[in-house]
Amino acid sequence: MAAKVVPARGMRDILPVDKARREHALHVIREVYRSFGFDEVETPALEELSRLESGQGGENEKMLFKVMRRGLAAEQALLPGDAADLGLRFDLTVPLTRYVASNAAALRMPFKALQIGPVWRAERPQKGRYRQFVQCDIDIVGEPGSLAEVELVTATHTALTRLGLTGTTLRLNDRGVLTGLLTGCGFAEDAHGSVLITVDKADKVGLDGVLAELRSKGFDEGSVSALEKSLTELLPLRDVRTPGVLESALPEAVPIKVVVRLREIADALALSAPGLDVQFDVTLVRGMGYYTGPIFEMSMPGSSSSIAGGGRYDNMVGRFSGRDLPAAGFSIGFERIVDELSSGDEETLAIALVHPAGANPGELLRKQQELIAAGARVALVKQAKRMQPLFDALVAEGYSRVVRARVAEDGTLEFGDPSDLTTS
Structure with missing residues (x-):
């Protein structure tokens, strides 16, 4: 019996009717984003390995597809760490920040970039999760104010609505809230990353699961108990627009300007995206190490997974260029929305x-x-x-x-x- 011929594990073939649906969705997304003034750019699939392993990609850095160095003699002895010098990009944000650093002289600031393309992650394949998938990103580089976040969310909400995906909810938080919360509970700064990885699981394991994992990691019981008290009080709070609601529940270590910034974003979105339900979520973390301010995720009714996510990453461009530039971005999880859409040929006989x-x-x-x-x-x-x-x-x-x-x-x-x- 002949062996079954299938794509590489975690990859897939796209049949014509599915390809039509995907291209229709991409066309709508591209046209909406361009109507908001975003200019489409393109970056290589491959980046220098040192850039992809810079410590900013969170857990994704552990799922890199590495590319062997060329021109090596067959008999040349190499340690595994020296055998590769390039990697397939695991997202579009790291390549964009390198793109801005490489082409800064030719770009007008603020620079509004649209980037659509495949990314690769060597994770365990499962339903709805692939090793190659498409991301649709918009980013604004050079705008320090909340205008960037509001425009990113409004444009994305418009694109999804145009595709027929309505009733979406935006979960909103700020890395400043998370940092201040952990500091106020007595966690050492060098432990914040580990704690946040656990807190990020709250929507899957619940508060009890988060606390059990923190204790299993050996964190100080006093800090864990203080975090339990704060999260118990903060988890029911979804209103970010009413003055005083969050301020009274957050520790003093959270700067007031952080809460004011969240309120500015929510107030503006009430005008620019009136159909969008904006909710504060203290457990929203987003695992990327490059986020520095507001973070947000969009989800559909009845879904436990987000369909879009992003945030502010002000320090990332400067890592590659030596010149700090404020930046924020939003990415649509294309594979998560495309199956919800009807055929792309409905408007063409x-x-x-x-x-x-x-x-x-x-x-x-x-x-x-x-x-x-x-x-x-x-x-x-x-x-x-x-x-x-x-x-x-x-x-x-x-x-x-x-x-x-x-x-x-x-x-x-x-x-x-x-x-x-x-x-x-």
């Missing part, structure tokens, strides 16, 4: 032009061009002995109409009028 074997190619192509000029998408389809299975397959591929061709007595082709493919 798709016609199957069915013809007999040996039909005159010139006549067929002339008729095809005539139908295309009228705004249709037209596929030439050779008639089969059993037409119903063929028609069923065409309907599944998104075709809704059929035009039949037959050979007339004089040898020329005659074409019928378009008819409903499902009843033909």
Whole structure:
């Protein structure tokens, strides 16, 4: 028996009807983002390994696909750490910050970038999670104020609404809230990263699970108990717009300007994205190490997973250029939304032009061009002995109409009028 031929583990083939749906979604997303003034850029799939392992990518740095160095002699002895010098990008943010540093002289600030492309992570494949997937990112570099966050969220909310994904919720937090909270509870600064990794699991394991893991890690019981008290009080709080609500519950170690910034964002979004439900969530962490301020995730009704996420990363560009630039970004989890969408060919009439074997190619192509000029998408389809299975397959591929061709007595082709493919 021949071996089953399948893509590499964690990768997949995209069939035509799915590809059409994906391209339709990408077209809508791209057009909405461009209408907000974002300029599309492109970065290489490969980056220097040292850049991808700079400590800013959180857990994703552990899932790098590394690329072997070229030109090595077969007999040359190398330690594993010296065998690779490049890696496939695990997100689009790290490459963008390098792009800005590389091309700073040619970019007008604030720079509003749109980037769409595949990324790779060597994680364990499972339903809805792949090793190669598409991200749709928008970033604003050079804008220090909350205008950047508001525009990022508004543009993304508009794109998702245009795709028919409504009723979305935005969870909002700030790294300043998290840092102040942990400091106020007595956690040492060098322990914050480990604590936040655990807190980030709250939506999956609950508060009890978070506390149990912190204790299993050996953190001071007094600090864990103080965090338990704070989180118990803060978890029910979702209102970020009413003055005094968060201030009264947060430790004094949280700067007041951080809460004011969150309120500014929420107040502005009430005007620019009135259909968006904005909620404060003290357990929202986002695992990337590069976030420095507001962070946010968008989700759909009834879903436990976010469909978009982002935040402010003011220190990242400076790591590569030596010149600090404020920056914020938002990324759509494209693979998580595309299955929720209908076919991308709904706005374009798709016609199957069915013809007999040996039909005159010139006549067929002339008729095809005539139908295309009228705004249709037209596929030439050779008639089969059993037409119903063929028609069923065409309907599944998104075709809704059929035009039949037959050979007339004089040898020329005659074409019928378009008819409903499902009843033909």
